Amino acid sequence: MTPVQAIIAKELRSYFVSPVVYVVGSMFLLIVGLLAYLYVVFAGAQAIQLMQMQGSAQINLNDLVFRNLFSSMRFILLIILPILTMRLFAEERKLRTFEFLLTSPIGINEIVAGKFMSVLLVFLGLLGLTGFLPLVLALFSDFNWYPVLTSYLGLILLGALFLSVGVLASALTENQIVAAFVSFGLLLVLWLLADVGSLLGDTAIGQAISYLSFIEHYDHLVRGMVDTKDLTYFVSGLALMLFLSHRVVDSNRWK
Amino acid sequence: MIEVQQITKRYAHHTAIDRVSFSVAKGEVLAFLGPNGAGKTTTMRILSCFMPATEGKAVVAGFDCADQPLEVKRRIGYLPETPPVYLELTVTEYLQFVGRLRGLSGKMLTSSMQREIERLGLGTIQHRLIGNLSRGYRQRVGLAQALLHDPQVLILDEPTVGLDPKQIIEIRELIKNLAGSHSVILSTHILPEATAVCQRVVIISGGRIVAEDTPEQLAARLRQSEKISLTLKSPAPDTDRLLKSVQGVQNVFTSGAPGTFLLECELGRDAREEVARLAVTSGWGLLELKAISMTLEDVFLHLTRTEEGLAQGAVAATAEPADQPA
Numbered sequence: 001m002t003p004v005q006a007i008i009a010k011e012l013r014s015y016f017v018s019p020v021v022y023v024v025g026s027m028f029l030l031i032v033g034l035l036a037y038l039y040v041v042f043a044g045a046q047a048i049q050l051m052q053m054q055g056s057a058q059i060n061l062n063d064l065v066f067r068n069l070f071s072s073m074r075f076i077l078l079i080i081l082p083i084l085t086m087r088l089f090a091e092e093r094k095l096r097t098f099e100f101l102l103t104s105p106i107g108i109n110e111i112v113a114g115k116f117m118s119v120l121l122v123f124l125g126l127l128g129l130t131g132f133l134p135l136v137l138a139l140f141s142d143f144n145w146y147p148v149l150t151s152y153l154g155l156i157l158l159g160a161l162f163l164s165v166g167v168l169a170s171a172l173t174e175n176q177i178v179a180a181f182v183s184f185g186l187l188l189v190l191w192l193l194a195d196v197g198s199l200l201g202d203t204a205i206g207q208a209i210s211y212l213s214f215i216e217h218y219d220h221l222v223r224g225m226v227d228t229k230d231l232t233y234f235v236s237g238l239a240l241m242l243f244l245s246h247r248v249v250d251s252n253r254w255k
Numbered sequence: 256m257i258e259v260q261q262i263t264k265r266y267a268h269h270t271a272i273d274r275v276s277f278s279v280a281k282g283e284v285l286a287f288l289g290p291n292g293a294g295k296t297t298t299m300r301i302l303s304c305f306m307p308a309t310e311g312k313a314v315v316a317g318f319d320c321a322d323q324p325l326e327v328k329r330r331i332g333y334l335p336e337t338p339p340v341y342l343e344l345t346v347t348e349y350l351q352f353v354g355r356l357r358g359l360s361g362k363m364l365t366s367s368m369q370r371e372i373e374r375l376g377l378g379t380i381q382h383r384l385i386g387n388l389s390r391g392y393r394q395r396v397g398l399a400q401a402l403l404h405d406p407q408v409l410i411l412d413e414p415t416v417g418l419d420p421k422q423i424i425e426i427r428e429l430i431k432n433l434a435g436s437h438s439v440i441l442s443t444h445i446l447p448e449a450t451a452v453c454q455r456v457v458i459i460s461g462g463r464i465v466a467e468d469t470p471e472q473l474a475a476r477l478r479q480s481e482k483i484s485l486t487l488k489s490p491a492p493d494t495d496r497l498l499k500s501v502q503g504v505q506n507v508f509t510s511g512a513p514g515t516f517l518l519e520c521e522l523g524r525d526a527r528e529e530v531a532r533l534a535v536t537s538g539w540g541l542l543e544l545k546a547i548s549m550t551l552e553d554v555f556l557h558l559t560r561t562e563e564g565l566a567q568g569a570v571a572a573t574a575e576p577a578d579q580p581a
Binding site: 001006009013017018096097100101103104106107253 | 300303304305306307325328329331333335336337339340341342343344348352353355356357358360400
């Protein structure tokens with residue numbers, strides 16, 4: 001077992017002995033399930049209306065259910081993922097195990113990687129559990145799987161980006177609540193950059209600012225468009241956040 | 256095994272340690288003795304490569320802490336001030352994690368864990384969550400962590416804090432047994448601890464080293480002489496010289512306060528009567544004359560209380576030498 005694997009194993013263990021994952025996980029699944037239910041019921045009502053008006057109805061689950069659901073997921077992830085990441089470094093510093101970790105014969109990049117991957121695995125597990133929604137819908141209706149799958153790719157990338165922001169926020173403080181709020185704040189700013197960008201209109205600066213927001217990039221994936229430009233955005237954002245986390249963890253040693 | 260040269264650690268507004276130098280030989284146990292806030296923990300953090308020094312050089316197990324921290328970290332066991340334990344893990348899970356971080360695996364890992372669990376008496380609690388253990392047990396788990404990979408160098412920051420007297424004796428015994436095969440540096444503010452386990456004591460105060468010797472020699476230096484404290488109302492310029500000429504007086508020190516003298520006398524000889532007579536006949540205005548006995552504890556207190564580093568040694572603790580000691 002390599003040191004990174006050891007850290008992942010230990011972090012997963014810590015996640016699953018604490019109530020946080022269970023609480024966050026069940027809330028997440030509950031909200032996603034409820035939203036999916038509402039969108040399906042809404043789609044059903046529309047279908048009935050169309051039937052009455054036109055005699056026949058062709059409803060598009062991709063448009064009426066999945067796109068709405070996956071758009072809502074942005075906000076749900078923004079709320080729950082900082083709760084998952086807040087403890088990663090803040091707790092180590094609070095409980096003074098940080099010193100132990102940094103005097104172990106492993107690099108800071110291994111520590112950051114291990115912690116990030118552990119929380120990514122927790123998130124992927126939760127996301128995997130939402131997979132039953134399209135599976136159940138597929139039993140009763142027909143829809144196009146392709147945008148659903150690209151949406152999941154988008155969710156994975158979006159979640160990973162959010163988590164990396166959370167890792168950075170957690171490294172910045174020894175207070176978990178502060179860490180959670182710092183990540184909420186950073187993510188909301190990233191979100192709102194899209195609106196700031198559109199306010200500035202179709203100028204170079206406006207486009208540049210819009211590009212910094214995840215909204216457009218994620219939206220493309222939800223619509224089924226896989227563009228390397230968007231993938232590059234997520235991957236480079238993630239790498240930047242993890243690099244900054246590395247710098248912050250390293251600088252904590254000096255204080 | 257440990258070579259520290261002139262290390263200084265400065266923060267924005269204060270200097271934690273100032274040009275500290277010392278060394279620890281292979282197999283030696285060195286105590287770092289000092290009051291709280293003297294710079295013990297800072298020194299240990301630098302040696303463990305947690306924190307870089309502002310200036311100076313620290314070499315541990317043959318590697319420079321600044322240039323090759325990973326090599327140093329592989330060869331040290333470090334117990335910080337607060338035992339670095341994860342409350343949500345059991346003792347065995349924790350030790351397993353520690354071992355894996357240090358590259359132990361398979362049989363090596365299980366046998367090392369078994370060894371430390373036995374050595375530190377953790378057998379009965381090995382499957383309990385660390386969060387439910389008492390301070391003393393957590394401290395022992397922290398020690399097990401430091402020893403797990405059988406490192407060449409052990410850096411222990413106040414290893415007996417929070418233990419009960421019986422455990423303290425056990426841990427001291429353990430550290431003594433480690434000497435010879437391991438180099439140990441431990442910090443403490445408890446003097447008997449330093450004398451009980453260490454071959455050499457470094458006394459640090461206000462970020463500076465104020466004395467360094469073996470506990471025996473520190474004590475012996477004091478036992479060689481008896482001391483008299485003398486306060487005079489109007490001492491003459493040649494008072495030092497005259498006092499020194501009294502039979503049995505070896506050294507005369509003047510301390511900061513005017514008219515106070517510290518006389519160092521031959522062992523087993525009470526010079527008070529002579530000194531009193533001299534003071535009265537010379538008309539110096541004798542205000543106070545008393546014999547003082549200094550324990551190692553006093554030396555420590557005096558050494559660490561005075562601002563100026565009196566590195567010359569324990570005897571110079573209370574007074575500046577008026578004459579160069581012979």
